[in-house]
Amino acid sequence: MLGEFDLIRAYFQDQVGPGVLGVGDDAARMPMPPGEQIVVCKDLLIEGRHFFPDVDPETLGHKALAVNLSDLAAMGSKPLGFLLGIGLPEANPQWLAAFSRGMLALGHSAGCPLIGGDTVRVGSEKVISITALGTLPAGQPGLLRQAAKDGDDVWVSGSLGAAHVALLGLQGDERITPERLGSLRPALEIPQPRLALGQALLGIAHAAIDVSDGLVQDLGHVLQASGCGAVLESSRLPIDVRLNGLADELRLKAALSGGDDYELCFTAPLARREDILTLARSVAVPVTRIGRIHSAPGLTVLDDHGQPISIRQSGFDHFGPAQDDV
Numbered sequence: 001m002l003g004e005f006d007l008i009r010a011y012f013q014d015q016v017g018p019g020v021l022g023v024g025d026d027a028a029r030m031p032m033p034p035g036e037q038i039v040v041c042k043d044l045l046i047e048g049r050h051f052f053p054d055v056d057p058e059t060l061g062h063k064a065l066a067v068n069l070s071d072l073a074a075m076g077s078k079p080l081g082f083l084l085g086i087g088l089p090e091a092n093p094q095w096l097a098a099f100s101r102g103m104l105a106l107g108h109s110a111g112c113p114l115i116g117g118d119t120v121r122v123g124s125e126k127v128i129s130i131t132a133l134g135t136l137p138a139g140q141p142g143l144l145r146q147a148a149k150d151g152d153d154v155w156v157s158g159s160l161g162a163a164h165v166a167l168l169g170l171q172g173d174e175r176i177t178p179e180r181l182g183s184l185r186p187a188l189e190i191p192q193p194r195l196a197l198g199q200a201l202l203g204i205a206h207a208a209i210d211v212s213d214g215l216v217q218d219l220g221h222v223l224q225a226s227g228c229g230a231v232l233e234s235s236r237l238p239i240d241v242r243l244n245g246l247a248d249e250l251r252l253k254a255a256l257s258g259g260d261d262y263e264l265c266f267t268a269p270l271a272r273r274e275d276i277l278t279l280a281r282s283v284a285v286p287v288t289r290i291g292r293i294h295s296a297p298g299l300t301v302l303d304d305h306g307q308p309i310s311i312r313q314s315g316f317d318h319f320g321p322a323q324d325d326v
């Protein structure tokens with residue numbers, strides 16, 4: 001029988017840098033990097049709502065940390081460390097070993113050690129909450145949602161739609177063949193937070209957000225916070241090539257309103273186009289210009305002929321009306 005403290009020692013004791021007090025005392029302690037300020041974010045994942053009960057625990061460990069690192073990336077912040085709160089109905093060593101392996105591997109590759117947390121037993125559904133700490137240079141505001149400016153280009157990193165279509169496939173949608181689902185699953189289960197891109201955009205981009213709830217909804221947050229609007233050209237959207245061969249309507253809907261992409265959507269002045277393409281090459285992440293910010297509120301998406309297409313304000317909202325076939 002694995003006790004709470006053996007469990008923590010076996011699976012959640014991470015390597016930390018010099019001067020850092022990690023797992024084991026009443027609280028963790030880290031030196032503040034000189035000239036930096038703290039950035040902090042938290043996400044909560046519940047079994048059955050955010051992940052399937054039988055999901056591969058190694059990919060779950062990866063994703064639980066990745067969604068937080070994506071929030072740091074969207075601020076332009078560099079990760080410093082993270083805390084893990086976890087509620088489990090039982091201590092299953094195989095499950096814990098795989099979960100910890102996936103989580104700590106991403107942490108190591110991102111320079112973000114596990115420095116503490118809390119572990120409790122729960123009745124049935126697993127609960128995972130990670131708090132990630134990062135830094136920004138002192139005086140640097142970060143890539144804020146409120147910072148989009150009239151005339152900015154709208155950009156997005158990577159490709160869109162694959163994670164959502166993978167989810168449809170896992171939910172039994174017959175349009176998604178097993179072969180296609182196999183190629184799409186990594187997009188849903190092993191998202192790669194765009195940390196290097198976010199940090200490289202500091203001082204160049206104006207606003208940024210990570211696309212976790214769908215492009216339309218997440219860009220909508222930027223527009224609302226910035227008090228402006230935007231026009232997107234659907235023909236410019238970097239729809240994931242793994243969706244080739246599916247109906248255009250499904251591909252477009254996945255790219256515009258599908259969640260879980262964890263790409264960065266950002267705005268920047270036209271004068272920085274070349275700089276952005278250069279920095280994107282230097283961090284090896286493709287970026288695509290998809291539209292323009294304007295002063296009048298509202299988001300318009302144009303079809304191939306320049307005609308507005310009807311978009312519902314879709315994307316995931318935990319407290320919104322029940323979702324249909326988004």
Ligand code: ADP
Pocket residue numbers: 008012013022023024025026027028083084085086114115116117118119
């Ligand atoms: P406390 O009683 O002060 O809450 P705990 O006994 O819960 O302390 O935790 C002991 C140590 O183990 C602390 O340093 C805590 O940060 C760490 N810890 C507990 N659970 C986790 C976890 N899931 N991941 C990482 N560290 C953990």
Ligand code: MG
Pocket residue numbers: 117118119
């Ligand atoms: Mg505790």
